[in-house]
Amino acid sequence: MKNKKIQLIGKNVIQDEIYALKKIKSFIGNSFSQLVKTIINCKNGKIIISGVGKSGIIGKKWSATFSSIGIPSFFLHASNASHGDMGQITSNDIVILISLSGQSEELKNIIQFASRNKNIKLIGITSKKDSILYKNSDVKFLMPSVKEADPGNIVPTSSTTIQLVLGDAIAIACMKYNKFGKLDFKKFHPGGSLSVKLKTVSDLMITGNKIPFVSENTTLKDALGVIAKKGLGMILIKKRNVTTGILTDGDLKRLNRKFENFEKLKIKTVMKKNPVSIEKNTLAAKALSIMNTKKITSLCIHKENKKNTTIGIIHIHDILKANIS
Numbered sequence: 210m211k212n213k214k215i216q217l218i219g220k221n222v223i224q225d226e227i228y229a230l231k232k233i234k235s236f237i238g239n240s241f242s243q244l245v246k247t248i249i250n251c252k253n254g255k256i257i258i259s260g261v262g263k264s265g266i267i268g269k270k271w272s273a274t275f276s277s278i279g280i281p282s283f284f285l286h287a288s289n290a291s292h293g294d295m296g297q298i299t300s301n302d303i304v305i306l307i308s309l310s311g312q313s314e315e316l317k318n319i320i321q322f323a324s325r326n327k328n329i330k331l332i333g334i335t336s337k338k339d340s341i342l343y344k345n346s347d348v349k350f351l352m353p354s355v356k357e358a359d360p361g362n363i364v365p366t367s368s369t370t371i372q373l374v375l376g377d378a379i380a381i382a383c384m385k386y387n388k389f390g391k392l393d394f395k396k397f398h399p400g401g402s403l404s405v406k407l408k409t410v411s412d413l414m415i416t417g418n419k420i421p422f423v424s425e426n427t428t429l430k431d432a433l434g435v436i437a438k439k440g441l442g443m444i445l446i447k448k449r450n451v452t453t454g455i456l457t458d459g460d461l462k463r464l465n466r467k468f469e470n471f472e473k474l475k476i477k478t479v480m481k482k483n484p485v486s487i488e489k490n491t492l493a494a495k496a497l498s499i500m501n502t503k504k505i506t507s508l509c510i511h512k513e514n515k516k517n518t519t520i521g522i523i524h525i526h527d528i529l530k531a532n533i534s
Contacts, residue, residue, distance in 0.1 A: 247348050272284040332347070407492070452484065
């Protein structure tokens with residue numbers, strides 16, 4: 210088979226699945242809204258997803274995605290459910306069954322179990338309106354019938370693609386409704402490169418007695434001692450609990466060359482006012498960008514709108530040590 214023919218086959222498969230995606234898009238209506246709201250309103254239970262064959266594999270992806278955005282979920286193997294695992298389904302749970310035909314034998318026991326308990330809601334995802342699954346579901350979503358991408362129209366390809374995309378659409382709709390943001394996402398992804406990208410300045414900042422605070426009436430001689438002791442190459446000046454200024458070791462060196470009585474000067478007369486401060490939930494990568502733009506090596510950290518109350522310091526070295534760039 211020539212290369213061009215192989216490439217044409219690949220393009221035709223993708224085109225068939227694009228048609229299927231356009232079809233599922235047209236099916237997003239009131240039943241989709243009802244499905245999403247049912248999941249959102251599940252406050253005291255879990256989302257349990259099951260399916261057979263390729264639909265089961267897609268169900269595992271749905272469950273993993275839901276769990277990653279703070280919706281408690283797990284995949285229930287349909288065959289194991291009939292041999293004891295049905296006990297994993299309890300009151301207030303939502304059971305989502307994914308089945309192209311809606312007639313799979315392995316799912317019938319789960320359908321029967323859910324139907325007997327009025328406190329368990331059954332969501333049916335199928336393309337057959339006359340199926341057992343569709344008829345017995347509390348919430349129904351009818352999938353479009355689509356042409357599979359293989360020549361015989363028998364290999365689950367286009368049908369599983371639209372199942373996968375439907376799960377993503379449901380998850381993102383729930384995510385946006387719940388205002389689930391980066392900081393929430395980070396809680397469920399503490400490891401790997403994603404965790405590094407989601408680190409905030411509050412994860413890396415220096416706090417408490419390690420912050421090099423001095424009062425406005427401190428002499429530059431004493432300021433030099435604080436800088437040497439704290440080892441951050443800078444000091445913050447405060448009046449009562451308000452941060453009023455900043456000086457770096459570079460600033461002190463320049464002042465030493467400029468003034469004869471350098472050591473006797475009070476810091477409030479030479480400090481830089483209104484140091485740059487960022488909110489504690491700012492991503493560390495954003496903080497690094499600010500430092501590079503302003504050509505500085507440290508930033509003050511504040512909480513919410515209290516910009517003049519410093520709760521921490523972030524130094525460029527701490528960000529770089531965390532492999533953030």
